[in-house]
Amino acid sequence: MKRQPSQPIVCMLSSVRIALLAIVCCAVTSVTSAEDWKQFRGPNSTGVSTENKPLPVEFSFEKNVLWSAELGRGIASPVIASGRVFETTMLDKQTFAVMAFDAKSGKKLWQKEFPAGKVPEITPPNEHASSTPATDGDRVYVYFSTLGVMAFNAADGKLLWKQPIAMPHYLMGWGPANSPIVHEDLVIFNIDDDLDPFLVAFDRYSGDVRWKTPRPEMLGGFSTPVMCTAGGRTDLVLAGSGKMKGYDPQTGKELWTCNSLLRTIMTTPVVVDDTIYMSLQSYGDTERVLKFALLQWRDTNQDGKLTKTELEKVFWKKFDKGDKNKDGALVGDEIDAAFQAPSNMAGGGNIIQAIRGGGKGDVTKTHLLWNLDSKAPSNIASPLAYDGRLFVVKKGGISSAFNLKDGSTAWPRKRIRNFGNYYASPIAGDGKIYVTGENGFIVVLKAGPKPEILAKNDMGDSCIATPAISNGRIYIRTLKKLYCIGK
């Protein structure tokens, strides 16, 4: 079933097909792009809807609900293209499912189920159905830890291809939660785990691996790749431990690195024009490298050493690499050597920063436009660049905004009157910012120089997935249900 790249006829056919499809895609794009929300946080993961349709202010799980659907458990966000909504979910502890709904009516178009197999340990609030699908309108691409990346026909759910992905492993037991994106004819996907991190691109038609780039300097993290066009060149940008990196999306070759990030990266950057904005909160200070966390949490007997029995077997190879004196225990720098790359001893801290895209090699000194040591960001909710400001929200419902131009504070630490955790990232459209709390309340703010609360809407259940906007409607996934909100 898989196309072999070495077969010239197939390649030729493929080229023709790509050319034809490119035309079709362009045509489709011109019709649908304003209304579609094709991946995690929509267009280029910005969370910003560019359509000019009015969006609802007041709604709830009962009010202004155009339709709703029972899903099963999950925290994957909905994606919408060509009048269809796609979601992933766990129907029960053993069954992973992909679903498609008619965006207008909510009618279920198809559902595909797969035995989940032996799922990995995860740490709540992570769920097994955590990866947001991506779609190009014709196909929908999903990732599930035990199944790999799969492509389905968007119209009927037919499985088109499947690529296994090695099970990721996390020293802190978080579990996987990365989401694919579609760029041109590629499905791009990364796994930054603590064992074997990588970035990979599949041919979106055949599923063939077009390139795979290891990211050995990275530790466990969950950032989604974004695209940044600067100086006429479009780079694939991916945040990871300590470093923001730019890659050639066609080859996977690393183009540049900005060594300005922290160790643990769970947020996704946003791009405005040629600038990449990032907000991070990581535990401890910038000097606090991984070994401190490992000695705190993985040194079971608290003897100040890590032994193999205190780690999962999959990490033993890394352990051996660090165990320089071969005494069967990792102490001090040996721990760093085992798990953290010598060239990337990033620690914790809190930052918000802007990096100009483009460049070559180490751009840390040349492209880092501003970098704030700020306690405003969340460790999981990504920033939102909207209306000239970078908006962030963190635990407790504390919002802050910074001017994109120079990082100056637009407003500091303002309560949006909804306590609790914020795992979903804020989204915006129609001059409004939608801030989703884990408690199921979505606070609507009027975008502007000062925060103005327009409404606080109760969705009735935990909300960890980032909502989606399409065609004047908001699609909200609670833990178990999908709501289409609109008028």
Add this chain to the structure above:
Amino acid sequence: MFRHVAVALLILVAGQSIAHASDVNRVYVVSDFKAPELERFAATELAGQFRRLFQNVEVVATNKVPAAAKQIVFIGSPATNPAIKQAVGSKWPKVSDQGIVLKSVQASGAHALVVGGDTPEATLWAVYELGQRFGVRYMLREDIFPLEKQPLKLSGFDVTLEPQLRTRTWRTINDFCIGPESWGLGDHKKFLGQLAKLKYNDLMLSIYPWQPFVDYEFGGVKKQTATQWFGDRFRVDGDTVGKKAFGGAKVFENPDFAGKTGHDELTAVGIKHARGIIAEARKLGMTVGISISPLEFPREFQAALPGSQVATGLNQLTILPGAKQGPNDKRLKQAVKAKIRAYLQTYPGIEKLYLTLPEFPEWDQHAQPAWKQLSAQRDLGDVTLDQLIATARDRKLIASGKRGEQALKGNVVALAFLNNLFKDESLLTRADGGRVELVVTGVDPALFPLLDRVLPAGAATLHFIDYTARRVAEHKELLALVPAKIVRSQLILTLADDNVGILPQSSLGSLGTLMDELKTLGWDGFSTRYWIPAELDSSVHFLAQSAWHADLTPKDSYFDLWETITDNKSATQRMWLGEQHLQQATALIDKNDIGFTFPVKGMLMKHYRADKLPDWWQEANDHYTQMMIELYRVNGSIDPRATKITFYYAKRGEYVLTYLAAVKATREAAIAKKNGDTEKTIEHLETAVEAMYDTITTVADVATDQSDRGLIAVLNEFAYRPLLAEFEKLLDAE
């Protein structure tokens, strides 16, 4: 025709050869078809365990031993299973009615294991004992089996085990929504199943006057009150923090009572619910008792009991005898009789009736005549009431000083009343003619030396002594005053006290001390006391094991439990450190502010006062922090079978820290308010609200049962909402 016969023969031969081959890996679990139901249940349980424990083994439950059998387990005793009589003959050991037998034998060339006892109950415990010896650990919510199946082993057993404490009582229902009063029958059944595996053999339904578990009429007044949780209601709305734990319900309810209203409807459901619990306990071989407070009535009975007074309990739901009602008050006697008869008619199968003497007696005025009355009935020697009062006043229990005197006097009057009451022997007669055992609960320790002479004839006792196990252990010398060899006596062992409150608690060390005392002094047993089962696995396991083993220490028991299921000694050692931190935190609260998190209205806002922050708060915080760290740490390194449990424990450790942060910020807000600093007050209150919010969501993240949901309801109603209201009031006024 010939062809068909040939084929049939072939199949038969093949079948036989297959049967013969598979006999090697087949184990027959043999019980007699006429065996008691509980014994047959034991056989089913054993078969189920063997299927999960052993590799390549086919378990066949049967009533007859096949000739070709190579591996056999006999269930029961020579009296109930002829196969055992044949296999063991005169080698059946002499055991008591609770004694367990595990004995390997050879039977007709087969390896055989006898699993049984002289009663069906003992046989069931023998099955569970065997499971434990094969590595199964019975937790409160589930069984943890060994990670990998092992080869079947029937040889090498020659065990007889007798309990050190014969009555191992589990208390249920109780009186707060954080406790089993909120559990549905399904929850109770599951829990009872686990308790049976831990060889608890007695169930006590602790029932309060306002609850909907009985109906009676007296003096023209019909019982009207039927409510749970002291009449408190817990709404679940959009603003309820942690509402995900309630699955969309609009109000927190016991699922069996959902949507029911009014006395008649609630009582009908309540009786069905309680009968269901009793039936399940009986099915599992437990005896059952009901505990009531005989002298306390719902308030509507005030009309029928002139002179009674409203009790000073929560929400003032009941009346107690007043000054005008002496121990010989006829109407009171009739009322108590009516109530007792109603219980015995409603629950005709129970074996015990526990009568609790009032915790806060209001009729101590009659102490002297009551004492005279008791003295006249029994030889109390030359002990005077004044001497006893002096003892009660001078002791170090919570009930000391004036409260001690009041407790003692009230006790004396109540005992005089009960002695009068039970002159009517028919009162304890069941509908089937059998007799219910009377157990008097809560006799004042000053009366311990006279116990056999102040109780109604033949009554047993259940002793409370003080609220926490630590407090009782500190006064363990009182236990020696109980004539336990004359009066059948049990001690209430508090696993987690409602006054210490909602926070995780452990008194494992004190429980060890008390269990040693009970065994040494020849007490009959213990009865548990708790509300939230949460992290009680270690305590419950210890009591279960200690009741059968003379010298078992809490640490031994802890390691037996956790090292087995974590499969990690280092992790268990760290957990043990965490456990000790938990015990120290519990003791700090107990010593310094026993009502610290009592789950009632005002539980948090009582800290909204401008007093200095007590030093012990930080100390308790440090202990809980260490406990949480140890649990999170081991969570990443242990067998996945255990991580679900340790993660749950760790999250509960986390919630304590935010709760304590909320308490601290609330106190700081009050101090700022007193200093006239509104901005600071709001800032602290904001911190408190956020911390309380986090507290509740942390509990909700791992909520697994009705007690957890009850805790979320309590935290919303009694902590978060009043705090938020104060915060918003100040914010709006700013």
